Amino acid sequence: MRMFELSGGEVKKLFNKSGILYRAFKLNESLKTMSLEDSVELLNTKGMLIKRPFLMAEHIELLGFKAKEWEKLLV
Numbered sequence: 001m002r003m004f005e006l007s008g009g010e011v012k013k014l015f016n017k018s019g020i021l022y023r024a025f026k027l028n029e030s031l032k033t034m035s036l037e038d039s040v041e042l043l044n045t046k047g048m049l050i051k052r053p054f055l056m057a058e059h060i061e062l063l064g065f066k067a068k069e070w071e072k073l074l075v
Contacts, residue, residue: 011039
C-alpha cells in the first residue's frame, strides 16, 4: 500500500487527527493497540478518517497539507 509507505510505515499518520470521527472513536488511544489490519480496515470503511489532501501520481506523493511542498510541486 503506497499510502502506508508514504507515511514511513506509521499507519497513524494516515488518520485525520483533527476530524470528528477520529475523536468520536477515541482513536488517539485505540490506535496504539490496534492491529495494522484493523487500522487499514477502518480507513477503508470510514473515508472521513483519512488525512487529506493526498496526491499520488507516478513521481509525486504528498500526504496532508504542507503548503510549501504542494506549491513547489504544483506551481
